[in-house]
Amino acid sequence: MKIKNPIFTTEDLCAYYGDFMAIKHVTVKIPEKQVTAVMGPSGCGKTTFIRCLNRLHELTPGARITGKIFLRDQDILQMDPIIVRRKVGMVFQRPNPFPTMTIYENVLAGYKLLGIRLPKEEADRIVEEALKKAALWDEVKDVLHRRGTFLSGGQQQRLCIARALAVKPEVLLMDEPTSALDPKATLQIENLIVELKQTVTIIIVTHNMPQAGRISDYTAFFYLGELIEFGPTAEVFTNPKDPRTEEYLTGKFS
Amino acid sequence: MNHTYPARERWRRFKNRFILAAITVLALIPALPLFLILFQLFHKGLSSLSLDFFIHLPAPPGESGGGIANAIVGTLIIVGLATLIGVPISILAGIYLSEYGKDTKFAEAVRICADVLQGVPSIVIGIVAYAWVVRPMGHFSALSGSVALALMMIPVVVRTTEEVLRLVPDILREASLALGVPYWRTVLKVVLPTGMVGVTTGILIAVARIAGETAPLLFTAFGNQFMTLNPLEPMNALPLVIFNYATSPYEDWWQQAWGASIVLVLMVLALNILSRLLARRIAGEK
Numbered sequence: 001m002k003i004k005n006p007i008f009t010t011e012d013l014c015a016y017y018g019d020f021m022a023i024k025h026v027t028v029k030i031p032e033k034q035v036t037a038v039m040g041p042s043g044c045g046k047t048t049f050i051r052c053l054n055r056l057h058e059l060t061p062g063a064r065i066t067g068k069i070f071l072r073d074q075d076i077l078q079m080d081p082i083i084v085r086r087k088v089g090m091v092f093q094r095p096n097p098f099p100t101m102t103i104y105e106n107v108l109a110g111y112k113l114l115g116i117r118l119p120k121e122e123a124d125r126i127v128e129e130a131l132k133k134a135a136l137w138d139e140v141k142d143v144l145h146r147r148g149t150f151l152s153g154g155q156q157q158r159l160c161i162a163r164a165l166a167v168k169p170e171v172l173l174m175d176e177p178t179s180a181l182d183p184k185a186t187l188q189i190e191n192l193i194v195e196l197k198q199t200v201t202i203i204i205v206t207h208n209m210p211q212a213g214r215i216s217d218y219t220a221f222f223y224l225g226e227l228i229e230f231g232p233t234a235e236v237f238t239n240p241k242d243p244r245t246e247e248y249l250t251g252k253f254s
Numbered sequence: 255m256n257h258t259y260p261a262r263e264r265w266r267r268f269k270n271r272f273i274l275a276a277i278t279v280l281a282l283i284p285a286l287p288l289f290l291i292l293f294q295l296f297h298k299g300l301s302s303l304s305l306d307f308f309i310h311l312p313a314p315p316g317e318s319g320g321g322i323a324n325a326i327v328g329t330l331i332i333v334g335l336a337t338l339i340g341v342p343i344s345i346l347a348g349i350y351l352s353e354y355g356k357d358t359k360f361a362e363a364v365r366i367c368a369d370v371l372q373g374v375p376s377i378v379i380g381i382v383a384y385a386w387v388v389r390p391m392g393h394f395s396a397l398s399g400s401v402a403l404a405l406m407m408i409p410v411v412v413r414t415t416e417e418v419l420r421l422v423p424d425i426l427r428e429a430s431l432a433l434g435v436p437y438w439r440t441v442l443k444v445v446l447p448t449g450m451v452g453v454t455t456g457i458l459i460a461v462a463r464i465a466g467e468t469a470p471l472l473f474t475a476f477g478n479q480f481m482t483l484n485p486l487e488p489m490n491a492l493p494l495v496i497f498n499y500a501t502s503p504y505e506d507w508w509q510q511a512w513g514a515s516i517v518l519v520l521m522v523l524a525l526n527i528l529s530r531l532l533a534r535r536i537a538g539e540k
Contacts, residue, residue, distance in 0.1 A: 056432060086434035096425040100447045110433040113443050160429070167433060 007032040007171060007201045008053060013067035015048050015057055022048045024225040025067075030218070035193060035202045037216035037233065039209070041248060044222040046205045050173045053203065054088040055081040071170070086110075089164035090173040094180050095156035097148035097163070104144040106159055107131060110167035126166050133199075134162035135192050154185025161192065165200070172196065174204040178211070190215050209249065213237055221245045295519060299512030307513055312479050312495075318506050322514050324481040325490040329518075331483065332396050332475055332491050333465050336403035341457055344408050345446075348415025348453075353441050365413070372409035379405050380470035388474060396482075396489035399475030403464040410463065414456025418449040455532045462525035466518055468493035492518040 006029035015023035022045045030036050038046045051057040052065055055076065069076045076084045097106045107127045111118055118126070127144070131137040136158040140151070148159050157177060164172055174193070178186040193202055193215050206212050212219055212233065219236040221229035221244075229236055229245045240246045306321050313320025347364070355361025383402035388394055422445050430440040446453070471477075477494040478487065492514050499511035 054432060056428060059428075059431065082434045082436055084434075085432055090428075090432035092425055092428065092432075094425060096423070096429045098426060098429065098444060098448070100444075100450075109430070110435075113430055113433065113435040113439055115439070163429075163433070 003029040003031045005032045006030055007072060008203075009068075009070040010052075011068040011070075013049075013052060013065065013069060015045070015052050015065050016063060017060060018062040022225050023052065026227045028220060028227055028230055030201070030203060032201050033197055033199075034217040035197050035204060035215050036218040036220060037212035038203060038205045038220045038222065039207075039212055039248075040222035042207075045225040046222050047175050049220075049222065050090075050175060050203055050205055053171070054085050054090055054173055056085075056090065086167055087169055088171045088173060089167065089169035091157070091160050091164055091175070091177045093176045095153055095160050097151075097156050097159050099147065099149045101148060102145045103140050103148045103151070103159060106148045107162050107166050109163050130162040130166040131159075133165050133196065134158045135188065135195070136162055152185070154181050154188060157181060157185070157189060158192065161189075161196075165196075169200060171201045171203065174202060176205050176207060179207065186211075209237075221248070223248075292519070295512060295516045299509070299514075299516045302509045302513035303516060307510070311481055312510075313506075315502075315504060315507075320510075322490075322492070322495050322510065322517070324478065325492050325495040325514065326517065327481065327483070328396065328475070328478070328489040329465065329491045329493075329521075331485060332399045332471070332489060333403065333461060335397065335400035335485055336407060336464060337457070337461055339400060340404035340407040340460075341411060343404075344411035345415050345453065347408075347412045348419060349441060349446065351412070351416040352419035353437075353445065365416075368409040368412050371405070372413075375469075376406060376467050377469040377472075380473055383470060384473045391486070394474060394476035394488040396475050396485040396487065399471045399489070399491070400485065402470035402474050403467060406467060406470065407460045407464050410460040411453075411456050414459070415449075415453050418452030418456065419445055421452070422448045451532055451536050455529045455536070458525050458529035458532070462522045462529070465525070466493055466522055468497050472497070492521075 008028075008030040010026050010028050013023060013026040014021060024045075026049065038049060040046050048057060052069060053076075055065075057063050057065060058081075065077060071079075071084070071087060076088075097103075098109060101109065101112075104127055105112060107130050108118070108123055111123075111126075128137060128141075131140065136155060139155060140159075143150075148156060151159060157180075161172075161177075178189050181189065190211060193204065196202060197217075204212075204216065216233045218231065219229070219233040220227055221236065221240075221242070223242075223244050228242045229240055231241075236245065237249060240249060306319065308321060308326065309323050310319070310321030311324055312322065347368075351361050351364060355364065379402050383398050383405070387398035387401050391398070426444055426448060427440055430444045431437065435443070471491055471494055475491055475494065476488040477498055478490045482489055495514045496511045496518065499507035499514070502508070
């Protein structure tokens, strides 16, 4: 399978927690401006995989990575992790707005926390743009200066998406972003993801097969740390090459 | 069943009520002394509280009247200076333990030392401050008293800072790191502000604790009958006034010692109540 313009290319990527090998020799190309779903049973290394892509993995004590990860043509393992994380944003499983900050400040956190001062007009523009992209603007435009923690779970998660988008990343990693949300909020986030892929590449870990089917263009299937299947979602879902993918998809194990 | 053993049932109920009543009375005992102390203080000392008492300097021995203005100002200066010395050190050490040292042997050793320091008798701290600051300077000073009090304050604030910062959820640290924020900035701008109310509560409790300490001041700040704002000179403080006046032969001074006790207790009480309110605010936010 040919991927034109991969944004991420991993070569023989292995990730460890101490002696435990959580990701085993993964070589894959992730297409640009598409939604790639990362699936597989619990503990198969999905989250570890995407945490390698913004080098959050190595923050766990004893964790390390071998192999290569290219963002376009730069090996991110040779780059300053801070620069990698500016280009590769992340949304977490549980909404985590900063409790000490207002909604406005949360969106600008990627600038404020780095000590970057923006002129008022530019700050206002970034906030409005990011909140609009995250489909939250209409709901919060009158309460921008209230604490983000007063919002509902779904709104908080969209606030976190806005916060990640505000620094204009090339890739947005999402670690089961709807698993803590109700069905209505989940649907809003799914619609949002489909919108966002016009401007940003999305790699989303999900346990939810119908969700992966609805929103993703490509699916990567992990099993016990190995990437056993990768391809266009429609193909992986209807005609999996590996029997283990089929077993998972048909609910034989989870 | 009930009507089979009515007598035993009644006896059991009686025992239950009796024990409950007994432990309720016992539970009053820890609460009672506070009220007895306050009653005693106001009973003996209220008459010495007047405007003069707060704005005048002590009268010479044998003369009546005079106030404790210098001791009130002195306590504020000595405790304030101790806070300025102790708090930055403690917060940085607390940050180290919670964010950097974590489970290392060094961090564990620091924790043990802090806990032991907390248990060192205050009179010993006073002697050590005498040897470290008073002797090299050649005279008593408010500063040496502040150093002694800071030593008492540090372990308390270090441990509360550490504990409060550990309660800050990891997902907030990750949210910040994932935005490309360096770890040290994440600690200063996300972790510390998130735990700030708790850290402040810890500082207030520590300040309340040291404000009433007498022993560390006896041979450091020493006391002074006059008003001074210079921390390099001997300075008066409320606990010193109480100690010196209560052990003096003058009845008028005994009276003033009661008055000074009221002022000191109310100050400490106010700090305690403030820290309670802050602690409740943290609980409310969760």
